Amino acid sequence: xxxxxxxxxxxxxxxxxxxxxxxxxxxxxxxxxxxxxxxxxxxxxxxxxxxxxxxxxxxxxxxxxxxxxxxxxxxxxxxxxxxxxxxxxxxxxxxxxxxxxxxxxxxxxxxxxxxxxxxxxxxxxxxxxxxxxxxxxxxxxxxxxxxxxxxxxxxxxxxxxxxxxxxxxxxxxxxxxxxxxxxxxxxxxxxxxxxxxxxxxxxxxxxxxxxxxxxxxxxxxxxxxxxxxxxxxxxxxxxxxxxxxxxxxxxxxxxxxxxxxxxxxxxxxxxxxxxxxxxxxxxxxxxxxx
Amino acid sequence: xxxxxxxxxxxxxxxxxxxxxxxxxxxxxxxxxxxxxxxxxxxxxxxxxxxxxxxxxxxxxxxxxxxxxxxxxxxxxxxxxxxxxxxxxxxxxxxxxxxxxxxxxxxxxxxxxxxxxxxxxxxxxxxxxxxxxxxxxxxxxxxxxxxxxxxxxxxxxxxxxxxxxxxxxxxxxxxxxxxxxxxxxxxxxxxxxxxxxxxxxxxxxxxxxxxxxxxxxxxxxxxxxxxxxxxxxxxxxxxxxxxxxxxxxxxxxxxxxxxxxxxxxxxxxxxxxxxxxxxxxxxxxxxxxx
Numbered sequence: 076x077x078x079x080x081x082x083x084x085x086x087x088x089x090x091x092x093x094x095x096x097x098x099x100x101x102x103x104x105x106x107x108x109x110x111x112x113x114x115x116x117x118x119x120x121x122x123x124x125x126x127x128x129x130x131x132x133x134x135x136x137x138x139x140x141x142x143x144x145x146x147x148x149x150x151x152x153x154x155x156x157x158x159x160x161x162x163x164x165x166x167x168x169x170x171x172x173x174x175x176x177x178x179x180x181x182x183x184x185x186x187x188x189x190x191x192x193x194x195x196x197x198x199x200x201x202x203x204x205x206x207x208x209x210x211x212x213x214x215x216x217x218x219x220x221x222x223x224x225x226x227x228x229x230x231x232x233x234x235x236x237x238x239x240x241x242x243x244x245x246x247x248x249x250x251x252x253x254x255x256x257x258x259x260x261x262x263x264x265x266x267x268x269x270x271x272x273x274x275x276x277x278x279x280x281x282x283x284x285x286x287x288x289x290x291x292x293x294x295x296x297x298x299x300x301x302x303x304x305x306x307x308x309x310x311x312x313x314x315x316x317x318x319x320x321x322x323x324x325x326x327x328x329x330x331x332x333x334x335x336x337x338x339x340x341x342x343x344x345x346x347x348x349x350x351x352x353x354x355x356x357x358x359x360x361x362x363x364x365x
Numbered sequence: 366x367x368x369x370x371x372x373x374x375x376x377x378x379x380x381x382x383x384x385x386x387x388x389x390x391x392x393x394x395x396x397x398x399x400x401x402x403x404x405x406x407x408x409x410x411x412x413x414x415x416x417x418x419x420x421x422x423x424x425x426x427x428x429x430x431x432x433x434x435x436x437x438x439x440x441x442x443x444x445x446x447x448x449x450x451x452x453x454x455x456x457x458x459x460x461x462x463x464x465x466x467x468x469x470x471x472x473x474x475x476x477x478x479x480x481x482x483x484x485x486x487x488x489x490x491x492x493x494x495x496x497x498x499x500x501x502x503x504x505x506x507x508x509x510x511x512x513x514x515x516x517x518x519x520x521x522x523x524x525x526x527x528x529x530x531x532x533x534x535x536x537x538x539x540x541x542x543x544x545x546x547x548x549x550x551x552x553x554x555x556x557x558x559x560x561x562x563x564x565x566x567x568x569x570x571x572x573x574x575x576x577x578x579x580x581x582x583x584x585x586x587x588x589x590x591x592x593x594x595x596x597x598x599x600x601x602x603x604x605x606x607x608x609x610x611x612x613x614x615x616x617x618x619x620x621x622x623x624x625x626x627x628x629x630x631x632x633x634x635x636x637x638x639x640x641x642x643x644x645x646x647x648x649x650x651x652x653x654x655x
Contacts, residue, residue, distance in 0.1 A: 080391075083398060084378035091370055101370075105410070108373060112406035116399045 076324045078120045078127065079340050086115055086124070089190065090131050093264070096193040097135055097144040107134050123322045125292030128190060132263045133289065143262040145189055145236075152187050152237025152265070153274040155197050159204075163244045166208065175216045176208070177245040178333065182352040183207035184241025185234060185316050185335040189265040190291055200237075203335075213347045214354030219313070219331055222356070226310035229254045232286075232293055232323075234316030235264075236271040242315060243275050245333075251281050255309075257302065260287035266318070292318030317341055320353075329358040366614045368410045368417065369630050376405055376414070379480065380421050383554070386483040387425055387434040397424050413612040415582030418480060422553045423579065433552040435479055435526075442477050442527025442555070443564040445487050449494070453534045456498065465506045466498070467535040468623065472642040473497035474531025475524060475606050475625040479555040480581055490527075493625075503637045504644030509603070509621055512646070516600035519544045522576075522583055522613075524606030525554075526561040532605060533565050535623075541571050545595065550577035550588075556608070582608030607631055619648040 087108070094107045111131050118127060136142060163180050170176035186203040187195065223229060231246060233239050233256050246254055256277055259266045267275075272283045287299030293314065295303055306312065312330045314323050320332050320341065332355045336342040342349040377398070384397045401421050408417060426432060453470050460466035476493040477485065513519060521536060523529050523546055536544055546567055549556045557565075562573045577589030583604065585593055596602065602620045604613050610622050610631065622645045626632040632639040 080381055080394060080398060083402070084374050084381060087377050088374035091374060104370060108370060109406045112373070112402045116402035116406065120395070 076123055076321045076341070076344055078118065078122060078124050079344075080120075081340050082124045082127075083115055085338070085340075086127050086131065087112065089128075090135075092193050093131065093189075094135055094139075096189070097141060098139045100139075103138050107131075107138055110134055123292065123294065125290050125318045125322050126294060128292070128318070129263065129290040129294065129297070132291065136262075145262065145265045148189060148193075149236035149265050149267075149271055150274070152197075152200075152235075153240065153271055155200070156184070156187075156237045156240030157275070159201075160240055160244070163204070163241065164247075167244055167248065172216070174220055174248050175212070177248040178212060178216055178219065178354060179207045179210075179352065180204065181238075181241050181245035181315065182212070182333055182335050182354075184238035185333075186337070187235050187237040187241075187265070188317065188337065189235070190318065191337050207335075207352055210352055212354050213345075213351045214356070216354060218356045219354060222311045222331060223249050223253075226253060228309045229311045229313065230305055230309035231256045231281075232312065232314040232319050233258050233267045233272070234319060236267045236274070237265070238316070239267040239271050239277070240275045243277055243280075246277070246281060255282040255284060255305065257293075257305075258283065258285050259289065259291075260285045260299065261289040263289045263291045266291050290318075290322070292316075292322035294322050320345075324357060326357075329356065331356045366413055366611045366631070366634050368408065368412060368414050369634075370410075371630050372414045372417075373405055375628070375630075376417050376421065377402065379418075380425075382483050383421065383479075384425050384429075386479070387431060388429045390429075393428050397421075397428055400424055413582065413584070415580050415608045415612050416584060418582070418608070419553065419580040419584065419587070422581065426552075435552065435555045438479060438483075439526035439555050439557075439561055440564070442487075442490075442525075443530065443561055445490070446474070446477075446527045446530030447565070449491075450530055450534070453494070453531065454537075457534055457538065462506070464510055464538050465502070467538040468502060468506055468509065468644060469497045469500075469642065470494065471528075471531050471535035471605065472502070472623055472625050472644075474528035475623075476627070477525050477527040477531075477555070478607065478627065479525070480608065481627050497625075497642055500642060502644050503635075503641045504646070506644060508646045509644060512601045512621060513539050513543075516543060518599045519601045519603065520595055520599035521546045521571075522602065522604045522609050523548050523557045523562070524609060526557045526564070527555070528606070529557040529561050529567070530565045533567055533570075536567070536571060545572040545574060545599075547583075547592065547595075548573065548575050549579065549581075550575045551579040553579045553581045556581050580608075580612070582606075582612035584612050610635075614647060616647075619646065621646045 090111045094104045167176040183204045286302040288297040380401045384394045457466045473494045576592040578587040626641045
């Protein structure tokens with residue numbers, strides 16, 4: 076997905092939100108804001124929005140000297156989600172269609188996104204799960220069911236810390252021996268890294284690799300060669316969250332996207348309501364964006 | 366009032382809103398957006414926000430070749446407000462305290478502000494009047510009553526087209542022979558110019574002058590010498606709307622501000638709720654901003 080004009084004021088708002096979350100130093104806040112405004116004034120709008128997110132958060136880390144400013148919040152939401160895990164598992168196992176229930180759980184977990192807003196509460200996550208369990212999914216769960224049954228090799232592109240525990244619930248309904256979970260190579264916002272895969276109890280259960288990148292999404296040209304090869308070779312790629320949708324929706328290969336459409340621009344791009352639970356299989360045929 | 370960090374994303378959003386309102390040409394929209402981002406990256410935050418608004422709207426006018434892009438909407442809201450005028454006059458004349466009622470009417474008119482959002486409807490204006498008539502004013506109407514009684518010379522800094530008809534209702538409760546109404550020297554957003562004073566029926570009823578400036582507020586250093594002299598010499602200055610508050614709240618002289626606090630930054634600066642009806646007399650003693 077390209078960057079839309081409406082993404083620009085949102086970048087600036089997100090920058091302010093993020094830099095305030097990371098530091099109280101107004102001089103640093105001003106410097107980050109000015110540099111992001113300058114970068115936005117020159118940006119290539121054909122790039123996906125996370126290319127700007129990557130720049131913003133590199134700047135924040137460099138100017139604050141904090142390598143992983145969201146570490147505490149990632150730990151907190153991992154613990155919180157692990158506390159919910161037994162209940163989520165039980166809900167899925169008791170469901171008439173466990174895969175459909177697990178898809179809802181995984182998409183609900185996508186609300187844990189500090190790129191969108193840094194004031195997320197645990198209560199809001201609970202409400203989102205409850206809403207997701209009773210709401211129609213925009214898309215067919217059979218697309219996932221069929222693709223997962225046929226595939227020999229499933230690449231699951233994870234999104235955020237905390238959310239990755241919700242993803243585990245879904246992954247455990249799939250043939251786990253075929254699944255490789257991909258996390259980020261370096262910290263960016265609250266995106267899951269290898270530490271979060273460990274906190275979610277995924278290590279040892281499935282193969283976990285990192286993509287070598289610090290983009291809040293999957294910008295393939297900033298990923299490792301090994302990751303790019305896995306991406307090309309996998310029978311099925313499941314991409315989780317807005318950042319992965321934004322960076323991969325125009326991909327040459329077929330991808331199955333799972334996300335909550337939290338922003339109006341993405342909702343419009345997907346042709347759905349804001350807040351909708353999305354399961355969308357995009358093949359090469361859908362190349363309608365410039 | 367200085368520019369706060371929170372004004373920056375709002376400038377960018379307002380730019381997009383305004384340039385889309387004025388033209389459908391995406392190349393011009395992109396150029397305006399990029400130039401505003403660049404200007405914002407370098408801006409002096411000690412300046413009042415309308416200094417940026419002035420730059421944004423100069424850019425939009427220059428790049429679209431439209432000298433007065435809000436002319437149609439100004440005409441429409443002048444006609445709409447003139448249609449409401451008899452009813453507003455009757456409400457004020459029937460009120461136990463006509464001056465207090467007229468203050469409410471004038472502040473309600475401040476909702477007609479295309480700088481804040483360009484999708485304002487006539488229905489929203491009607492709702493605002495109804496709300497304003499029943500809501501407490503944050504401030505004392507006696508401040509205005511006493512100052513107007515004492516003053517030999519009242520300078521009324523008008524704000525927007527349409528709104529200026531609401532201001533007329535208030536002005537007609539004051540000793541009109543003492544009143545000079547000040548409008549903008551050139552078109553900017555939907556700010557009232559001499560044409561709007563005429564449409565509101567003010568010409569001939571009171572003295573009307575223009576300030577020589579195209580800032581959406583009163584940036585004295587961009588006003589004419591004649592205007593600056595009147596500003597210094599007047600016994601009472603009544604300044605209407607957010608733009609005049611933002612540009613004059615740190616003035617050396619005493620000013621009586623009338624506005625609706627539509628944005629959260631101004632509401633915080635004033636220490637009131639967003640949406641509140643404000644009558645605030647600021648004297649030199651209140652110099653708490655940097």
